[in-house]
Structures are given as C-alpha cells and as structure tokens.
Amino acid sequence: MAHTIRHPLTRNRVYSVENDGRVRVQADNTDETGDRWGHFDNSGRWLGGELLHADPQMCRHMFAHWQLTQADVKGGADD
Amino acid sequence: MTELDDLDETAGLRSRGISYQAVLDTDTHEVPPVLRLQSDRYLGSHDVAVDRYISREYHELEKQRLWPVVWQLACREEEIPNPGDTYVYDIVDTSILVVRTEDGTIRAYYNVCLHQGRTLRDEGGNAAELRCPYHGFCWHLDGSLKRVPSRWDYPTVRRDNFSLKEVRAETWGGFVFINMDNEAQSLASFLGDIDQHFERYPLTDRYIAVHTVKYLRANWKVAQEAFMEGYHTIATHPQILPATGDETGQYDAFENYSRAINMTGVASPNLRWTPTESEMAAVSFNSGNPVESTADGLMPGGTTFRVWGAQMGRDALRPVLGDAADELCDSELMDSFFYTVFPNFHPWGAYNRICYRFRPYGDNHEQSIMETYILEPFTGERPPPAKPHVIGFDQTHLDAPELGILAEIFYQDELNIPNVQKGLHTLAKVKPSGVTYGVYQYNKIRHFHNLYEEYLGVGKDAAEQEEGR
Ligand code: FES
Ligand SMILES: [Fe+2]
Numbered sequence: 368m369a370h371t372i373r374h375p376l377t378r379n380r381v382y383s384v385e386n387d388g389r390v391r392v393q394a395d396n397t398d399e400t401g402d403r404w405g406h407f408d409n410s411g412r413w414l415g416g417e418l419l420h421a422d423p424q425m426c427r428h429m430f431a432h433w434q435l436t437q438a439d440v441k442g443g444a445d446d
Numbered sequence: 447m448t449e450l451d452d453l454d455e456t457a458g459l460r461s462r463g464i465s466y467q468a469v470l471d472t473d474t475h476e477v478p479p480v481l482r483l484q485s486d487r488y489l490g491s492h493d494v495a496v497d498r499y500i501s502r503e504y505h506e507l508e509k510q511r512l513w514p515v516v517w518q519l520a521c522r523e524e525e526i527p528n529p530g531d532t533y534v535y536d537i538v539d540t541s542i543l544v545v546r547t548e549d550g551t552i553r554a555y556y557n558v559c560l561h562q563g564r565t566l567r568d569e570g571g572n573a574a575e576l577r578c579p580y581h582g583f584c585w586h587l588d589g590s591l592k593r594v595p596s597r598w599d600y601p602t603v604r605r606d607n608f609s610l611k612e613v614r615a616e617t618w619g620g621f622v623f624i625n626m627d628n629e630a631q632s633l634a635s636f637l638g639d640i641d642q643h644f645e646r647y648p649l650t651d652r653y654i655a656v657h658t659v660k661y662l663r664a665n666w667k668v669a670q671e672a673f674m675e676g677y678h679t680i681a682t683h684p685q686i687l688p689a690t691g692d693e694t695g696q697y698d699a700f701e702n703y704s705r706a707i708n709m710t711g712v713a714s715p716n717l718r719w720t721p722t723e724s725e726m727a728a729v730s731f732n733s734g735n736p737v738e739s740t741a742d743g744l745m746p747g748g749t750t751f752r753v754w755g756a757q758m759g760r761d762a763l764r765p766v767l768g769d770a771a772d773e774l775c776d777s778e779l780m781d782s783f784f785y786t787v788f789p790n791f792h793p794w795g796a797y798n799r800i801c802y803r804f805r806p807y808g809d810n811h812e813q814s815i816m817e818t819y820i821l822e823p824f825t826g827e828r829p830p831p832a833k834p835h836v837i838g839f840d841q842t843h844l845d846a847p848e849l850g851i852l853a854e855i856f857y858q859d860e861l862n863i864p865n866v867q868k869g870l871h872t873l874a875k876v877k878p879s880g881v882t883y884g885v886y887q888y889n890k891i892r893h894f895h896n897l898y899e900e901y902l903g904v905g906k907d908a909a910e911q912e913e914g915r
Pocket of ligand 2: 673682683855859
C-alpha cells in the first residue's frame with residue numbers, strides 16, 4: 368500500500384510521495400477553489416503546483432519513509 | 447476574550463485529555479506500583495535565560511563545576527568484557543581510559559601519559575599493558591608503573607610516584623559510569639531509588655544491538671531537550687498524533703533523575719476527529735493513516751488497539767522472556783517511558799530499548815554529540831555489541847537505517863535542533879528573560895535546569911547569573 372496520509376490536524380490535505388521522492392500534497396475537492404495540489408521537497412519547500420504551502424515536518428516524514436523504503440527495496444534486490 | 451488572553455497561573459493545570467493514571471485503570475493486567483507513582487512537583491514558571499546555551503562562559507563553568515564532579519556514562523560493560531579491554535571516553539577537554547583489569551574489575555584513569563603528555567591510547571581495544579606509543583613509558587592494567595625506557599635518565603620517576611591517575615568507575619545496569627571527583631557520593635547513592643523503575647526489565651540483561659553517534663550543530667542541552675518532552679509532537683511529529691496522547695503524558699521529577707510517560711493507542715486531544723482503533727494501529731505500524739477506511743481489517747473487532755497491541759508485544763517478547771512476558775501490563779508494552787539521569791544520560795524504561803547520551807562535541811559549546819543505543823534483551827550467549835556508527839554533521843539519521851522507525855523520527859527532530867541554536871542568538875537580543883518553558887510538560891527540563899544551576903552555582907535569571915560568576 369502506498370504511504371498516503373491525511374494530515375491529522377489539517378484534515379483536508381493528503382500527503383503522498385512521487386517516485387522521485389517529491390512530496391505531493393493534495394487539497395480535498397471540498398471547497399470552491401476546486402482540486403488543487405502541490406509538490407514540495409523534504410523540508411516543505413515549494414517545488415511546483417497550485418498549492419503553495421505544506422507542513423514541513425509532514426513532508427519530512429513522507430520523504431524519510433520513502434527514502435528508507437527505497438533502501439529496503441534496493442537492499443532486497445542486492446541479496 | 448480567547449484562551450490566549452487569560453489563563454490563571456495555577457500549579458496543577460493539566461491537559462483536558464484522559465490522564466495516564468485513568469488509562470492505567472483500564473489496563474487488562476496488574477499494574478506495578480512504580481507506574482502509579484507520581485512526583486509532579488511544581489518547579490516554577492520562570493523563563494530561562496539563553497546564555498547557558500550560547501555563551502562560552504557557561505561552557506567554561508561546566509568544565510569547572512559540572513563535568514569534573516558529576517557521575518557520567520562512559521561505556522557499557524559489554525564493550526570491555528575481557529581483561530585488557532579498554533574504552534576511551536572523552537568529555538570536553540578531558541580524556542578518560544576505562545580498563546578491564548586482570549582480575550576482572552573495571553578501573554578508569556586519565557588517558558594521558560605521565561611522561562610528556564601524549565594521550566595513552568587513541569581508541570579502545572585490547573591491550574596486554576598500557577604503553578605510550580611516543581617513547582614507550584608503560585603501565586600495568588592496574589595503573590602501576592611497569593617500564594621506563596632509558597630508566598637511568600629518569601631519576602625522579604619511581605614506581606610509587608608514577609602510577610596512572612585514577613578516576614572513579616562504578617557500574618549500574620550494565621553501564622560503566624566515571625566520576626573525576628574523589629569526594630563524590632557513590633554512584634548508587636547518586637542514583638537513589640532509580641532501581642524500582644528498571645527491576646522488571648533489567649538493563650544488565652541487554653546487548654547493544656544498534657549504536658549511532660550523531661554530530662549536531664547545537665549546544666548539548668539544546669539537543670537533549672529535544673528528547674525530554676512530548677509537547678513537540680504536535681508540530682514536529684504530526685503523523686503520530688492519531689495514536690499518541692501527546693499532551694496527556696505524565697512527568698515526574700525525582701532527586702537526580704526524572705521520568706516522562708507518553709501514551710500510545712490514545713489519540714491526541716488536539717485532534718478534531720476520532721480515529722478508529724484500526725487507524726491507530728495503522729499509524730503505529732507506520733503503514734500510513736489511510737485516506738479512506740483501508741485500515742479496517744488491520745485489527746480484529748471487539749478490542750482496542752492498546753489491548754491488542756500489548757498482546758502482540760507479549761507474544762514478541764515471550765521467546766526471550768518466557769512466561770515473564772505475560773506479567774507485563776498493557777502500559778509497559780505500549781507506552782514510552784523516558785528517563786533522564788542528570789546531567790546527560792537518558793535510559794528508556796520497560797522494553798522501549800532506547801538509551802541516549804548527549805555531550806559537547808570536543809571543547810565546543812555550539813556543537814554536540816548525540817548517541818543512541820538500542821539495548822535488546824537476548825537468550826543464550828550474549829551477542830557482541832554493535833560498533834558505533836558515526837553520522838557526521840552534514841549527514842542525517844536517515845543514513846542509519848538500522849534505527850528503523852527511529853531514523854524517521856530523528857530526521858524530523860534534527861530539522862529543529864540546529865535552528866534552535868541559531869534562533870537563541872537572536873532571542874538573546876529581543877527577549878532578555880530567555881526561553882519560556884511549559885509549567886508541566888517541561889517538568890523534566892525544569893528539573894534539569896534546577897540541578898544545573900545548583901552545580902554551576904548560578905541563579906535563575908540573567909542578572910543573578912552574572913553575580914554567580
Ligand atoms: S514553538 Fe517551540 S520553539 Fe517555536
Ligand atoms: Fe521528537
């Protein structure tokens with residue numbers, strides 16, 4: 368299961384990670400501004416997309432989890 | 447008026463969330479008395495001036511009044527199991543050599559050759575004798591003088607005046623502590639009644655499964671304080687809030703040590719929604735906090751995550767502990783128990799397995815070393831201790847995947863630590879009173895600072911501190 372998290376405090380933001388490690392934050396399609404998303408780095412710096420803000424520590428968590436899972440996958444392939 | 451406008455300052459204020467003691471009332475197993483113990487002394491609401499984190503003067507005071515007189519962790523006994531095994535422990539500008547002697551006792555010396563002052567050993571390892579690599583002055587493992595090259599040239603050097611300078615070494619829980627003060631109370635008396643907190647999960651019967659050594663750009667106190675309260679969870683580790691009671695933790699200050707207990711399987715009172723038991727399990731297994739209800743099915747129905755998770759914990763420990771695993775209560779298997787022994791030693795309780803040590807990086811007051819030991823229980827022969835894994839200033843804990851989930855957690859903490867050090871220099875200019883700690887959740891940190899002020903002989907505010915010097 369892909370690691371996808373709805374922010375426990377800001378419930379209308381869903382965090383996931385792209386294959387290259389960029390954190391994707393999706394805003395729920397619940398308000399009039401419509402479907403929006405943004406890409407952020409491992410410290411919450413904006414990289415692209417309409418959504419400009421993200422929780423840096425949540426980005427940190429998503430990136431860390433992604434990186435360690437990658438390492439697992441690579442380690443497994445080497446065995 | 448909002449709650450930000452007015453709050454009576456009253457000792458005894460607590461989170462509106464369920465208390466740890468109330469959660470213990472629901473435990474399915476008998477709860478040991480030590481978990482019922484509460485020692486939440488009111489330690490004040492004053493601010494703490496920032497000089498102690500950023501000024502060289504405070505670092506020099508620590509060198510005079512703290513490190514030379516306090517019991518401090520040097521190494522684990524298992525790191526020097528055989529006669530001739532040595533361990534080099536460096537604290538600021540002093541190097542200590544811990545040695546397992548012929549008769550199996552542990553001794554410690556200042557790690558310096560009494561001839562011309564070279565450090566006697568550069569690192570640990572086994573040695574038949576303690577011979578200086580420079581000119582070859584040599585000592586027995588018991589510290590007595592053994593050999594002097596060109597003996598004829600040293601008429602003042604005699605066996606009775608040239609023994610290595612000894613430092614006190616005593617053990618607790620499989621750890622070797624040293625103290626440079628010959629007049630200091632014994633380690634056992636310094637630790638007081640701490641044994642009651644560890645007797646059900648002896649730290650002696652553990653081995654170092656993981657040992658990381660992380661260099662940080664922050665004062666050692668800034669670094670360790672990032673691991674002494676659960677308050678920062680709301681901003682630093684938001685992903686675990688659905689399964690962590692963050693502000694509902696219990697904090698207790700004892701004589702030379704303190705304790706915090708943070709609950710797992712109890713949702714944060716700061717959430718505006720109620721996680722299901724399965725959602726809590728999903729967070730704890732780090733499998734995500736599923737967007738839709740994909741967490742359903744992770745757990746059997748009709749039970750709580752605490753009860754179910756605790757039983758899984760017992761099952762996991764049974765191969766090592768045998769039937770004793772079944773005596774552990776839900777809290778012991780689910781919650782975090784983080785202790786601090788003044789000034790810088792942080793063993794965790796139950797089978798949490800974690801232990802930290804923080805100290806300055808060399809003689810530098812704005813850099814520090816954070817060590818993490820994972821102490822695993824074992825059966826049969828003692829496994830060899832893991833070698834320390836050094837993680838440099840510009841690396842992160844993600845470079846230590848052997849830490850598992852802790853690597854992810856520390857990766858978040860280390861985003862704050864150097865930035866606190868940076869910010870404190872600015873704070874010094876704009877807020878003379880210093881940092882504002884919580885009254886209750888900073889109980890451990892306030893307890894530390896009260897003791898720290900006693901050792902250093904300084905007062906609480908900046909003006910008083912000036913007089914104290
Ligand atoms: S909120 Fe604690 S340092 Fe800023
Ligand atoms: Fe943390």
